[in-house]
Amino acid sequence: MNSTPSIINYFQNFGALSENDRKEIQALERVVNIEKGDFFIKAGQIKDEIGFVTKGCMRYFYLKEGEEITGEFWQENEILAAYECCILEQPSTLYIDAIEPTSLIVLPYKKLKQLSEKIDGLDRIVIQLLEKFIVESQQRIASYIIETPEERYLRLRQEMPGIEERVHQKYIASFVGVTPVTLSRIRARLARRK
Numbered sequence: 001m002n003s004t005p006s007i008i009n010y011f012q013n014f015g016a017l018s019e020n021d022r023k024e025i026q027a028l029e030r031v032v033n034i035e036k037g038d039f040f041i042k043a044g045q046i047k048d049e050i051g052f053v054t055k056g057c058m059r060y061f062y063l064k065e066g067e068e069i070t071g072e073f074w075q076e077n078e079i080l081a082a083y084e085c086c087i088l089e090q091p092s093t094l095y096i097d098a099i100e101p102t103s104l105i106v107l108p109y110k111k112l113k114q115l116s117e118k119i120d121g122l123d124r125i126v127i128q129l130l131e132k133f134i135v136e137s138q139q140r141i142a143s144y145i146i147e148t149p150e151e152r153y154l155r156l157r158q159e160m161p162g163i164e165e166r167v168h169q170k171y172i173a174s175f176v177g178v179t180p181v182t183l184s185r186i187r188a189r190l191a192r193r194k
Contacts, residue, residue: 006054006105007025007029007052007079007105007107008022008025008026010052010077010079011025011122011125011129014124014125014128014129015121015122015124015125015128016121017119017121017122017125021119021120021121021122024115024118024119025107025112025115025119025122028107028108028111028112028115029105029106029107030105030106031054031103031104031105031106032051032103032104032105032106033101033102033103033104034056034058034097034098034101034102034103034104035098035101036098036099036100036101037097037098038097038098039095039096039097039098040058040080040096040097040098040104041082041085041092041094041095041096042092042095043062043063043091043092043093043094043095044091044092045085045091045092046085046089046090046091046092047082047085047086047092048085048086048089048108048109048110049081049086049106049107049108049109050079050080050081050086050106050107050109050112051079051080051081051104051105051106052077052078052079052080052104052105052106052107053074053075053076053077053078053079053080053102053103053104054076054103054104054105055076055101055102055103056075056076056098056099056100056101056102056103056104057073057074057075057098057099057100057102057163057166057167058073058074058080058096058097058098058099058102059071059072059073059074059096059097059099059167059171059175060072060080060082060094060095060096061094061095061097061171061174062093062094062095063095068095068171068174069174070171070172070174070175071094071140071175072140072175073099073160073163073167073171073175075160075163075166079129080096080104081109082094082096083133086109086110087109099166099167099168099171100166112126113126143155144177149176149177149178149182149183149186150186150189150190152175152176152177153172153176153183153186153187154190156172156175156176169183169184
């Protein structure tokens with residue numbers, strides 16, 4: 001079996017696709033390489049595409065009073081998008097950039113939705129992908145309400161092993177909701193507990 005990450009294999013985690021179905025989806029694919037620091041989308045743009053990370057690491061962030069607020073990280077075998085653009089056809093309020101050189105398989109969302117009307121089972125796969133996104137978003141919101149910054153940091157380390165080696169501390173601190181100095185204190189406190 002091919003060990004290269006594949007959006008088709010990812011989709012098949014949510015439902016079966018025939019060989020012909022896979023070929024129709026693959027016909028929509030294009031590979032996009034994004035250099036470290038470059039953007040998949042910027043606030044104010046509309047992008048009707050979803051990306052599947054085959055290599056690299058991405059993040060989304062918002063700008064608030066000139067400060068970057070990190071909302072999520074994506075690594076290999078994960079789907080990313082500015083969903084408000086894809087679903088609502090509205091300009092993005094977030095930025096998605098590459099933390100390291102990244103390769104994506106990109107699919108146009110509208111065409112994928114149109115194909116889902118034709119391909120038996122693809123509609124269920126798309127719905128399950130959106131449900132996964134909704135649940136993850138709700139859990140992320142809940143974590144800011146019910147968890148401490150230390151608990152959010154520990155959750156990040158558990159859910160994304162190795163992320164600290166790939167992502168600058170200031171992005172992790174922003175994701176957790178603290179300053180880099182506070183994150184250093186959390187790390188030191190955790191190290192003393194070992």
